[in-house]
Amino acid sequence: MLFFSRGVAAAQDARDMIKKSWDKFRAAKSEIEEAAIAVKYDDGRVEQKAYTRWIQFDPAGEDKVAIVFSAPANDRGLGLLTWRHKQGEDDQWLKLPSMKQVRRVSTSDQAKYFAGTDITYEDARQLIGERIDDFNYQIISVPTLSE
């Protein structure tokens, strides 16, 4: 019984720590990031890609993250918008440069890679921050100073 209580308390501590961490992260209203990545193919070819990422944090929890590629030339304008909802599933839309319509990314596609990178739709969604209700957190060990 004592063990169980200690376990629940530890999990609560871990959850609080993560929550505080994300709260601090979301203290900024928005974030812009410029990224350059090199994609190496099996045949030795290397492709340079570049994108800009905008994150908008909403106090009500309706956060948005948009990724728009600027390089290479044929990927210019390729974009992905993720709209986080406080309740229910998040929405994701993909915009291809040559297409007028946007394409909705289904939940079943979350594990798939996009833009020829190692980034999955799920990874892009999690950039806004984890939904802490979706996870269980545990402190496995606490290192001492000597360690």
Next chain:
Amino acid sequence: MLLTVNYDEIRVFRRVTEFLENRKIPAWEWFLKTDITPSGEYASVMPSGWVIGRGLTDAALIADNLKLSTIGLILTGIAFYLSFLSIRQALIASSIVALCFFWARGSIGLADAAGFAMYERVYFLLVYTSIIVAGISFAERKFEFFNEAREQNPELSVAAVWRKTSPVNRIIGLTALIAILNFGTLYQIGVRGILEMGIFSALGVAYLLVLVLWFMPALHSLVCGDTSHAGIKKAPQAGLIWNRLLDNTAKGCCRLLDGNEYAPFRYKKPAVASIGIICVTLAIALVLIGSDIFYRHTGDFRFIQVHTMPLEFINNTIVDRASLFLNKEGNYGFDRMPILVMPKNASGDEPVADPAFIKRVDAFSERIRALPDAREVHSILGTIKVISRESYGLKLPAETQQAHDMLQTMEWDMGPLLKEQLWFNKGLVLGVSWLSNDSYRTGLLRDRILDLAVSEFTDLQVVPFSKIAVYPNADKYISEGKPLNVVTSQWILFVIFAVWIFIRNRKNNHAHRLDPIKTGLVINAPFVFATSAIVIVMAVLRVPLDQSTACITALAINAACDFGLYLVSDYDHALQEGSDMRQALHYSLGDKGKIILVDVVLNALCFAPLMTSSFIPVVRLGWVMIVMLLACGFGALVLMPALLPWCVKNQKV
């Protein structure tokens, strides 16, 4: 079902089988598995395609090999018994053949461990068959010699009698050498399965040589001790009748060549008749072959068809039923042949996204679809057309950006593993489904596709690939390699026999001796006649030259040599003993010819079980081989002895 590069057919087959049968199949059951039985929700599923077809062939092969080699071994034992009239000798001789089976089969594992990728394929059955053929010959000769020596030396121990059999070792060794060289020449055909069959058959003969010359006498001495010789008196009536029948047949052949013993010996008339028969048969065979090579018949007709019908290996199985359904007019076709299409003058990093290239490939696909035997052409173009229509209102992409975007989304949807099977940045793959039941017609379709590319789509580089695309090449190798292989075998035989007679002549100081060159030619007579006869049979009965029938000559040449070699040896022996041509003929054919008949009958009996095989080509091999053996027997017992007096030259003593 698309598979990764370097997939393992057996593993895929087993996974699919367990999936469709809804159960884990125990290891022992794979040895007996000859079909797939889908159950539960998959009960109405029929797997198709060559990966499953070949997997099923391999699985059925194991069961078939076990069955046929066991039947062959039992028949060999019975045949040995009828010949030796001794259960003990028959059991020992059969166990030698069985032991050789294990050694030959074990050699696959040893070769694999040594880094040579060898497998038990369909034609490994021919290895067992050639072991039986050689095993019968070697054991038969060795025991025959032993029994004769024992009759002559009843006071000697078994071990001492065995020591007296060493003279027969030379002739057995010579037969083995010819067999090994013949199997060795099969590499000329250039088909991996036939090469492996040749290697393991040669190994099997080498193992037999060791086992028969040394192990069999040792085993017989140990098992038999010094028991008294049972002799003919205790033999069963059936055995006696059998021996008398063979003896009379041999004597009948002798009478055919020398009807009146009291008249002067005239060998020229039978010799001319013999040469006439051989020449006419050979001429007909050459006309048939030459006509196929130099004269283009109407349509696809050939006197000797060169093709393999792969589905014949899995006749009446679920995959065969799937093929019957899929190959019906209007249906999809049994399998797909992948064809890589790339632009010849490509520019940029992603030529596959060039709208002009996509348009050309689309036109190429339409033209392929209209070819005879082709059914469907599948590729990413189908999806590209759908996206083009839905997103841009176009039939095909008009801009590189549009094509690039489509390919990107398709890749993200299907993942990199699937994508790499369908296209890459320099080209895309067309999957052509077709009526796939015949390697010859598959080759025709493949060549028509290539001709189409050369004549109308010169801007495209077209490369058929995968095992299916290269499968028809085996036909080409067989049709080109087989005549060369037959001629090489003839040369080998001629040289070996001529040298053999030359060496034997050194000890002959009598008035008559055999001419090495003439004898070398004459010993080939049964094989020339039998090969020509089989060409005629194949043309008349529409038997195709495929991977199984291509091996027949190697098996037949060994049988024919075996028959002829002992007769010539006995003929020469009689001459060396001071006999004249007539006496030598009566000794070698009338007195000793029975053993050749025994050999013919035993070999034919051993090939008979092949006719119970579940593989149609193996069934065909069984009866064609029996016809070939009978022709070789006729050649060795009638045609060759008629010519032997022509080889005798007189010398001053």
